[in-house]
Amino acid sequence: MNSIIVIEDDPAILRGLADNLRHESYEVLTAADGEKGFQLISQRNPDLVILDLMLPGLNGYEVCRQMRRNGLDTPVLMLTAIDQEAARIQGFEAGADDYVAKPFSLRELLGRVRAILRRKNHGLDEARMIQVGFLPGDIPQMPGLRMGAVWRPVQAVGGDYYDVIKIDANTVAVCIADVCGKGLPAAMLMSNLQAAARAYASEALGPGALCERVNRMMCVNTPSNNFISFFYAVMDTRRKKLTYCNAGHNPPILLRSGGCIQRLDCGGGILGVFADWQYKECEIAFDSGDRLLMYTDGITEAQNSEGEEFGDRRLSDLMIGLQGASPGELTEIVVSTVSAFSNGNFKDDVTVLAVEVPPAACLVKSGSGTTNPASQILKSEIANWTAEALPVQSAISDFRI
Numbered sequence: 001m002n003s004i005i006v007i008e009d010d011p012a013i014l015r016g017l018a019d020n021l022r023h024e025s026y027e028v029l030t031a032a033d034g035e036k037g038f039q040l041i042s043q044r045n046p047d048l049v050i051l052d053l054m055l056p057g058l059n060g061y062e063v064c065r066q067m068r069r070n071g072l073d074t075p076v077l078m079l080t081a082i083d084q085e086a087a088r089i090q091g092f093e094a095g096a097d098d099y100v101a102k103p104f105s106l107r108e109l110l111g112r113v114r115a116i117l118r119r120k121n122h123g124l125d126e127a128r129m130i131q132v133g134f135l136p137g138d139i140p141q142m143p144g145l146r147m148g149a150v151w152r153p154v155q156a157v158g159g160d161y162y163d164v165i166k167i168d169a170n171t172v173a174v175c176i177a178d179v180c181g182k183g184l185p186a187a188m189l190m191s192n193l194q195a196a197a198r199a200y201a202s203e204a205l206g207p208g209a210l211c212e213r214v215n216r217m218m219c220v221n222t223p224s225n226n227f228i229s230f231f232y233a234v235m236d237t238r239r240k241k242l243t244y245c246n247a248g249h250n251p252p253i254l255l256r257s258g259g260c261i262q263r264l265d266c267g268g269g270i271l272g273v274f275a276d277w278q279y280k281e282c283e284i285a286f287d288s289g290d291r292l293l294m295y296t297d298g299i300t301e302a303q304n305s306e307g308e309e310f311g312d313r314r315l316s317d318l319m320i321g322l323q324g325a326s327p328g329e330l331t332e333i334v335v336s337t338v339s340a341f342s343n344g345n346f347k348d349d350v351t352v353l354a355v356e357v358p359p360a361a362c363l364v365k366s367g368s369g370t371t372n373p374a375s376q377i378l379k380s381e382i383a384n385w386t387a388e389a390l391p392v393q394s395a396i397s398d399f400r401i
Contacts (some may be wrong), residue, residue, distance in 0.1 A: 002117050003027040003046040007037035007063065008079065009055050017050065020106060021113070034058025038066055041074065043347075048116060050109075052079045053091060064094035071186075071226070075116045077390065079104070140166045146238035146326030146358050147174075150335045152350040159186025160296050160349040161194055165201045170238040173201050176294040176353050177230040178249065180345035186349075192221050193228060193271075207232045207245035209282035211268065215247070215279070217270040228271040229295060231264070235286055242286035245272050245279050250297055255319055257289025257359060264292075291327065291356035293319055295334070302338045310338050327354035 004026050008014040011032070018028045029044060031037035034055040041049060041063075049067075053060035064076055078091045078099035088099055098116060100109050139147045148160055160181030166172050176194055179186040196217045200210045210232055218228060231252060233244035246252075248270030251263035266282035286292070295315070302310045318337060322330050331352040339346070 002048065003029070003044065004048045004050060004113070005029045005037065005040055005044065005046045006029065006050045007031045007034065007040075007060070008050070008052040009033060009054065010052075013052075013079075016106075017109075020110070022361075024110060024113075026113075029373060031155045034060065038063050041067060041072065042070065045072065046074055047120065048113065049074055049076045050079060051076050052111075053087070053095070054081065059215055061090060061094045064091070064096055075120055076114060077109075077116060109243045119229045133137040136164050139164050140172065142166065142170075142172055142237060144357060145172065145235065146327050146356045148326065148331045150331040150351065152335060152346070153187075159190050160351040161190045161195060161297070162294070162351050162353045163194065164353075165198060167201065167204060167234070171234065171236050173234050174294070174353060174355060175230065175232040176249065176252075176296065176351060177228055178298075178349070178351075179228050186226075189218075189221070189226060189228065191233065193230070195220065197230075197232070206281055207234060207243055208219040208267070208279045210275070211245045211247045211271070211279040213336065215271045215277055216275045219275040221272075227273055230271050231267075233264075233292075240285060240287045240357070241283055242292070243281055243283045245281045247279060249301065250295060252292055252294040253316055253319055254284075254286075255293070255323070257287070259320065261320075261325075286357055288357050289359040291319075291323075291330075291354060293330070293334075294353040294355075296349060296351045297336065298346060298350035299338055299352060300347060302342040302346055302350075304341055305343060305399050310341050314341075326358050330354045 004021055006014060006017050006021070006297060007029060007030070007091070008017065009032050014030055014032065018030050021028045029040055029046070031040050035058045037051070038058060051060045051063060055063070060078065067074065067076070075098075076096040078096045080087055080091065080099055080339050081102040091099060098112055100112060135151060137148070139149060141147065147164060151160060152164065153160065161177045161179070163175050164172060165174075175197055177190070179189045179193070193214070196214045199209070200213050205213065211230065214230070229249035230247040231244065231249040232247075233242055235242050244264055244266065246265055246267035248268070251265040254262040254264055256262065262284075266280060267279050268279035300310055300312055300315055315334070318334060319330070322333060325333060334352050335350055338350070
């Protein structure tokens, strides 16, 4: 369902537009002045804004300008009682996409709404296909490692990114990143990051050196009001070692086979701010039974109906409770649980990537007739979690790519 925000100070017009748009099966939110309207746009990031130009306080022209200055590319349909060329041109220069003159024909307005959303949805569908092509189609599985991932943008495209890059027979690089912002602008920065990370990974750079080079490149390509958090790690299955650098990203959770939790926060600042920043790397053991969970802040900052965030503690507890799940199962259950917690109302892109060095008990041959103990542990832990730690009120959805 497409969402539309209507900003109009005439109560009769506002109510009439909202009722008719809802009758057309759109989700509609309203505001009667420019300031509240802009706040609503920033919070909800709708598919379309219908905007009266003559508003009290912050007028429609300035609302439009602020949207574009803040990187919001939401289409804007102007409503104007001044049906003059100069007023229309001023609106287009402020960032509007179309206009309807007052008094307007409801049929014409609805026709323009459908046309704008049709163009937007078609372009975003193509952009999504391109962006999905940047992500690993099939995660390369290596002897001694198991991996799984879920990627879910809050719009058709987004600024979250993950990758799995096989370096040689014993070494694989994994990374996850979050570009500030949402939608197409964030997706374009993400594509630059993906190209840079893959190019430098092919040179077999260490994580610290790779982050320094990617940072210098992103400082050239990133607008001043944008930045990127990034985590990059190299796993050596022969040496049972993990070397990583965290560039301002949510510290991934390393769950040791014995149940101990470690946060991977060694590294440096976010990418794309200062070109001369230096980054350090840390090497740690990554042995049998250890598992690493990487995620973006759309997971921990998801809120329930009372405004409470899911948070790091719940995520850690969930990971501990699902030690019997495979990495693929773990990532899907994390996203499904957070969705249930927030009633499916994600405000930000969501990405989860899990890597595990499987314990010997999990290496059961297919068709051997032996039951994998992980499946039994998984069933009981899910039951315990949903019944006691985090009750859910709606069906869990599957967000597999």
